[in-house]
Amino acid sequence: MHAPLPPGGCFDGTRHLFAVRVYFEDTDLSGVVYHANYLRWFERARSDMLRSAGIDQRGAHDAGNGAYAVTDMTLRYIAPARLDDAVLLVSRVIAVTPATCRLAQEAWRDDQLLCTATLRVAFVAPTGRPRRQPPAWVDAFRALIDADLSPIPSDQGPNT
Known part of the structure; x- marks a missing residue:
């Protein structure tokens, strides 16, 4: 038997695209996606x-080098996702320093x-203290910095 692979995303230029489906477990009693999801x-x-x-x-964590920790996050809820919706998550790198990375993420249903x-996110040692990211990682992030730091206009959607 050949088992299917878990879902994965892909890059579209510097934007990373990742799709999810809204399942019953993702919703509250009204059928709307619970905010924490x-x-x-x-x-x-x-x-x-x-x-x-x-x-x-995982390799960095297993080697005792450290891990990423979210140090601040702001969310803005605009419209509800509902049961069975296909939701596209768009992730973009907007800035990088030797120890941190700033990201912007958006959840879309079609063009909404x-x-x-x-x-x-900050790279932290196993003790929880900030530390520099591996240089190759900083380079990888810098290659992904989105030149257009403005949000995608909501009337255009993620695929235009």
Whole structure:
């Protein structure tokens, strides 16, 4: 038997695209996606973006080098996602320093913007203290910096 691979995203230029389906477990009693699930989806999309960019988070963690920690995040809820919706998560790198990375993420249903997130992640040692990212990772992030730092206009959608 050949088992299917888990879902994965892909890069479209510097934007990373990751699709999710809204399942019953993602919704509240009204059938609307529970707000905290956007955090989970954005985390999955970021993890897949890093993996696709060649950043081995697990290898760094297992070697005792450190891990990423979200140091701040702002979310803006615009429209609800509902049961069975296909949601596209768009992740972009907007800035990088030796120890941190700033990202912008958006959740879309077709051409409708549902939720946005802006965040900073810091690379931290196993002790929790900030430390520099591996130089190859900084280079990978710099190659992904989106030259257009403005949000995607909500009337254009992620695929235009």
